[in-house]
Amino acid sequence: MFIHIGNDNVIRSQEVIGIIDYDLYTNGSGMYQMIQEWKQQKKVSGPEKKAKSIMITEDHIFFSSLSVGTLRKRSGMLTTISNLEDYYEE
Numbered sequence: 001m002f003i004h005i006g007n008d009n010v011i012r013s014q015e016v017i018g019i020i021d022y023d024l025y026t027n028g029s030g031m032y033q034m035i036q037e038w039k040q041q042k043k044v045s046g047p048e049k050k051a052k053s054i055m056i057t058e059d060h061i062f063f064s065s066l067s068v069g070t071l072r073k074r075s076g077m078l079t080t081i082s083n084l085e086d087y088y089e090e
Contacts, residue, residue, distance in 0.1 A: 003074050005055050006066040007046045015057040019071050022051045022063070035061060 001013045025031050035054075038044050038061050046063030053071055055062040064071065 003071070005062055005064045005071060005074075007062075007064065009045060009062055009064070011055065011057060011060075011062070013075055016055065016075060017058060018056040019068050019075070020054045020056065021068050022053055025054055 002010050003013050003016070004010050020031070025035065031054075035044060043059065044061045044063070047065065048063045050065045051063035052066060053064045053068045055064055055071065066074075
């Protein structure tokens with residue numbers, strides 16, 4: 001399944017490692033250094049100025065203008081859909 005994470009970016013839900021609130025990044029955590037290194041390798045996308053969250057995959061980091069809550073709901077749709085029973089009547 002795919003997740004639209006805003007800013008014209010769509011990623012596979014299987015690739016998601018973490019969804020982090022942008023405020024944790026701006027507060028000078030150890031994540032700042034990691035993201036700077038990934039930027040040098042051109043593995044970071046999305047508008048940082050409008051970011052509300054950071055989506056981390058195995059090989060890329062995305063700044064998203066969507067909140068962590070919104071992204072969690074979108075990624076949780078897969079779980080909801082897979083838990084539904086098939087009520088198709090023959």
